[in-house]
Amino acid sequence: MKKSTVFLAMSIIIAPGLVLAGNGFHDKARVISSQPLYDIVRVNQPEERCWNERVRHRGGYRSDSYTPGIAGAIVGGVVGNQFGKGSGKDAMTVAGALLGASVGNDLGKRPTQGYVTSERRCEVVDHYREHEELVGYDVKYKYKGQVFHTRTDRDPGKFIEVRVSVVPAGGYDRDFREYD
Numbered sequence: 001m002k003k004s005t006v007f008l009a010m011s012i013i014i015a016p017g018l019v020l021a022g023n024g025f026h027d028k029a030r031v032i033s034s035q036p037l038y039d040i041v042r043v044n045q046p047e048e049r050c051w052n053e054r055v056r057h058r059g060g061y062r063s064d065s066y067t068p069g070i071a072g073a074i075v076g077g078v079v080g081n082q083f084g085k086g087s088g089k090d091a092m093t094v095a096g097a098l099l100g101a102s103v104g105n106d107l108g109k110r111p112t113q114g115y116v117t118s119e120r121r122c123e124v125v126d127h128y129r130e131h132e133e134l135v136g137y138d139v140k141y142k143y144k145g146q147v148f149h150t151r152t153d154r155d156p157g158k159f160i161e162v163r164v165s166v167v168p169a170g171g172y173d174r175d176f177r178e179y180d
Contacts, residue, residue, distance in 0.1 A: 024165035029143035034155050038132040045129060050122040058114050068104040075100050 079100070081093040137152045141160050152160070 024163050027143070027162055027164050028159040029141040029148070029162045031156055031158055031160050032140045032142055032147065034140075034157075035138045036134055036155070037136045037138055037151070039135045040130050041133045042128055042130050045127045046124050047127055048122055048124050050120060052118045053121045054116050055119050056114055056116050070101070071104050075104070 074097075079096050081089060081096065083092050083096075137155050139150050139152050139156055139160060141148055141150070141156075141162075143162055143164075148162075150160075
């Protein structure tokens with residue numbers, strides 16, 4: 001118990017301003033230089049582009065009257081009647097009427113004009129831009145006459161806090177580990 005009191009008193013006298021922490025202590029070292037480190041970052045900013053496009057539609061066929069179909073059925077029935085004999089005469093008349101109605105209907109249709117509409121079209125276009133982004137600082141500092149380097153997240157200013165760990169050379173520490 002007497003040895004620990006003496007050690008504590010010696011630590012306070014020898015190292016003023018030092019904070020004891022575990023197997024070491026914290027101290028301050030003078031910063032020699034602090035250079036910002038930048039990284040190039042690529043960011044996508046997609047953009048939707050839209051435009052109006054003319055679209056042509058083909059015309060079709062239409063019929064405003066039933067007359068061509070009826071006339072075709074009559075003519076087809078007369079022709080079919082001329083080719084049939086006996087009981088087949090009725091069947092040929094009906095077949096001729098049906099075929100005539102279909103042909104008359106097709107011939108009676110008039111073509112319609114095509115037309116044009118305007119339709120909105122859209123697409124997504126990727127736009128990449130690059131910019132520099134601060135990622136940290138390359139710090140050069142001096143502690144007890146020796147120069148060290150480190151990287152930090154922020155600029156440390158004139159001083160940087162360091163953690164100092166003391167280990168006996170060629171002896172044993174309190175956990176009985178040997179060091180050279």
